[in-house]
Amino acid sequence: MCRAKSDPKCRRCTGSASPVTGSARGKAYHSGKKAAGLTAEPKVMAPVPPPAAPVDADTRDIESLRALAASIDDAYADGNPAAIEELDAAYGSPLGAVRALGAAVTSRGEEFAGISADEAVESWQRRRAAAGQSLKDTHAAAKVQQDKDMQDFDAWSAEHHPGVKWEDTGGEGSLRYLRNTYHSEELAAAIAARDEATEFWEKSGIQNAADQESKADLRKIGDGSQAAVAEIRPLGGHLELHEFSEAPAALAVAEASSVYPADWVKASTEAGPLAAAVTTGRAGHNANWINSDRVASDVPRYVICPAGSPREDTPENTFLSVEKGKNGDQADPTSDTWLVQHWDVKRVKGKPKGYDWEAVEPGVWRRKPRGTISGPGVTVSLTDGGLPGRPKGFAVATHELGHHMQVMVPGLSRMEDDWLIDRTTLDGKREELVPRWKGANEFVRTDSFINTYIGREYADAMGDKRETTEVLTMGTQGIFGGDHGGLIGMGSIDRDDDMRAFILGAMASAGTKRRSSSE
């Protein structure tokens, strides 16, 4: 019991709050205080450097942009000292050149899109404000009409049933019942309008810029960026996919390849087929193998069964004789060595999703266990809610294909590392790595990234840093897939012009030398 209740003279608390409440408040306070010191206030977002010559001379001078892209590639892919010196002199560093090139591409992209990032965000903000206002107005109007209906009813009641209070009545047909169920046509209309506004507010996605108009604007801006990069170098081309790739994932990955430079796609195809599989869990990229729903692992295993032990087939196991390779029922029952074929089994009414399921008996389905595809591959989760005209899972496929490109394109990872180090270094000191959540094995430097995942640092089992980053992947997923507020500040996500410029600059320049040599 609270001491305040047992001891009226106690001045420790008023006794109005339970001690458990006080304890919870204290715990919340101390937890919050501890968290506040976890990360420092981020440094001010690095502004996009003003494009220096020759970029600022005329962003339509495509030849000079191409020349700049080639110099950047020379500096990053080959470490060419002359190129580095030239870019140092003109842009402060090769990274400055990437940013300047990207700023020019961004500007051209908005021209192609016919809508600027500011206009898209303002348009969404207006729509959201209008929807919010409509929500408030319709709620208020319904309340006013409801009050008016009650007043009208009370006036009618006083005229036709003088001296009877509705509060004193009950049952169907009583004044109380009539009052509670009385709806004028105006009130019915006001309630319908209120419900419509509420449904739009809750379900249209307007709060997070996931409404159709916002998505259409994001698509326009993404397409504009794609067209601007395509002015400098061709995009897309044939991406060789593994024959066992799953159709929906292959569709998403093939579409995603259309936003990446043709040189990158070609490098991937020349390196061998890329496998694409669907996952209902976490999507990912692996340079060596992926598990696939399409590939059956048809490898029976030897088991020793003592003579006389039961060897009855079950949905999960089928016994095969070593000698005949047929069903165990036909084998020599005295043999001790058997093969057993294992099956994946599902007990569901309808046919499960995926390939090769066969019915064993009503409600029992089986197929051979799934196997792996060796070689590079991506797994894609087929998420809904993408941009109009894009297949399901497009944004995630763009992300995962970005990881593949990091491996395929020389100099790209170095470029990303440069940018990441620049953004996460303050006064010559790198930011601390922190786990994204307590106990997480993902460590990030938060900087002022729009999503802390961008600052993820990978390490292998020995703790050595891996080449992969989440810069290009998160960037292309945002710019072309419309996630992360398109990087332009849609939804409750911040805007990052510097990242947008870097991504488009990197796409316009990395691996360009390869094109020249192959042509």
Added chain:
Amino acid sequence: MARPSIHGAGPAVAVSVNGRGAGWCDGHFSGDKELIAVAREAAENGQTVELFNCTIVCDAATPLGAIGALASWKPGRTIVAECPPDVAKFFEENKAYV
């Protein structure tokens, strides 16, 4: 050493968003004023938040819902400094991509 509490409180959560900290325990938010004002509103409205590629419905009654509410100000900038193991497991299992 602080006197141990004789009244048990439930699990607590804490987040850091842009260097601002806030916590929650048993329905109570505490910490940065702006952060918790936004969190309370999000919890009241049952707002949906995308955090770590997981979809969370905000509330003030559960640790996960409270994390969603506290993150609703800037989900992309949220670091969860403290959470119960089952919430960490939820994040681990529901990550959409790597």
